[in-house]
Amino acid sequence: MFVMREEHGNVAPALVQKGEDLGNVRIDVPYQLVNILETVYPSSPGKIAVLTRRCDEKALAELFKRGLLDEARIVMIGLACSKEQIRLCRCEDPVPSRVVVGEPNAPAKGDELETRLSGMTPDERLKFWTGQFRKCNKCFACTTNCPVCFCDECILEDRTFVPEKGIPPGLSFHLIRSFHLADKCIECGECERSCPASIPLLTLRKMALKDVKGLFNYRPGEKKTTSPLLTTLDDQPLAGEGCDEC
Amino acid sequence: MAEFQPTILAFCCNWCSYAGADLAGVSRLQMPSNVHVIRVMCSASVKPEYVMKAVSQGVDGVLVLGCHIGDCHYMTGNHRTAKRIPLVKKLIDDMGIDEKRVRLDWVSAAEGEKFQKVITEFVKEIEGLGPNPLRGVRF
Numbered sequence: 001m002f003v004m005r006e007e008h009g010n011v012a013p014a015l016v017q018k019g020e021d022l023g024n025v026r027i028d029v030p031y032q033l034v035n036i037l038e039t040v041y042p043s044s045p046g047k048i049a050v051l052t053r054r055c056d057e058k059a060l061a062e063l064f065k066r067g068l069l070d071e072a073r074i075v076m077i078g079l080a081c082s083k084e085q086i087r088l089c090r091c092e093d094p095v096p097s098r099v100v101v102g103e104p105n106a107p108a109k110g111d112e113l114e115t116r117l118s119g120m121t122p123d124e125r126l127k128f129w130t131g132q133f134r135k136c137n138k139c140f141a142c143t144t145n146c147p148v149c150f151c152d153e154c155i156l157e158d159r160t161f162v163p164e165k166g167i168p169p170g171l172s173f174h175l176i177r178s179f180h181l182a183d184k185c186i187e188c189g190e191c192e193r194s195c196p197a198s199i200p201l202l203t204l205r206k207m208a209l210k211d212v213k214g215l216f217n218y219r220p221g222e223k224k225t226t227s228p229l230l231t232t233l234d235d236q237p238l239a240g241e242g243c244d245e246c
Numbered sequence: 247m248a249e250f251q252p253t254i255l256a257f258c259c260n261w262c263s264y265a266g267a268d269l270a271g272v273s274r275l276q277m278p279s280n281v282h283v284i285r286v287m288c289s290a291s292v293k294p295e296y297v298m299k300a301v302s303q304g305v306d307g308v309l310v311l312g313c314h315i316g317d318c319h320y321m322t323g324n325h326r327t328a329k330r331i332p333l334v335k336k337l338i339d340d341m342g343i344d345e346k347r348v349r350l351d352w353v354s355a356a357e358g359e360k361f362q363k364v365i366t367e368f369v370k371e372i373e374g375l376g377p378n379p380l381r382g383v384r385f
Binding site for chain 2: 117120122123124125126127128129130155160161170171172174175176178179182204207208211212214215216
């Protein structure tokens with residue numbers, strides 16, 4: 001079983017074997033276990049049970065869809081988020097399909113910053129975002145901690161698009177990331193939590209998701225049968241092969 | 247200050263739009279000279295990243311031209327483009343850059359006149375929008 005566990009005052013992801021003592025399991029720590037699960041998965045045969053919030057569940061759906069994990073090997077233990085957590089993520093879809101741990105809470109009423117931004121003129125918006133992105137120091141924390149960033153070769157490490165030298169990396173870095181996540185972001189907010197410059201990345205993600213919803217009526221992680229939107233043609237499954245185009 | 251001359255990139259697919267541009271040239275159709283044509287094998291091989299990079303580096307307008315739907319040399323290439331470019335437009339709009347700076351259109355090899363029309367319209371539109379606000383922005 002895969003959980004967040006406290007040991008010697010530190011909380012870290014832990015893989016607990018059958019029969020082993022669970023220890024001090026923490027369910028109040030926001031971390032995308034799916035992110036680490038991708039690393040643990042190849043080297044641990046057999047079934048793995050994971051504590052899954054609604055966002056983890058959606059992330060898993062996106063990974064199953066692309067054939068990166070085997071659905072038969074993952075057991076999901078639904079975890080309902082606390083009110084505090086929902087407020088931090090501005091989460092509009094916090095309840096997993098089967099709640100095992102925790103009490104289901106009401107979803108948040110949208111993102112305040114997003115509403116503020118969409119009310120702005122384009123010039124004000126550009127000023128806001130360039131100001132935010134000036135803080136970026138290209139640490140790649142948003143990419144490393146993203147549960148749905150799984151490409152072997154990251155395009156952001158391609159020198160054609162993001163110059164090797166130069167910090168901040170400019171607008172294209174964030175635009176490219178926005179585009180790549182538009183059809184798979186599950187709004188877990190890990191990018192925003194891990195950003196050392198506290199750029200409101202989750203708001204950016206939410207805006208992109210709204211665009212995708214408006215254009216294609218598509219929401220990532222909703223249906224397991226729908227194909228990855230931007231990689232394939234409509235409803236054409238990725239038959240067993242890994243994703244090599246995203 | 248000199249009159250604003252927009253810099254415009256046009257990605258033309260080899261099989262239709264580039265031939266269309268060629269036809270427009272051979273037919274000696276008059277059109278603005280602000281456009282830099284880049285030949286690509288298919289409109290789907292225009293990575294959205296290229297479009298976004300161009301916009302964020304201060305190019306005033308980006309045109310993506312491909313074959314009409316159903317006419318793609320690679321069968322489904324332009325279906326993919328038709329999904330990607332509208333999303334790019336929305337994303338740059340979220341950041342505060344006018345989505346009109348990116349335009350997707352279909353020009354076949356026989357449509358020299360349409361090529362002229364698209365280019366003229368687009369250049370006029372970009373002239374109306376003014377220079378890319380990111381041109382002066384230094385990160």
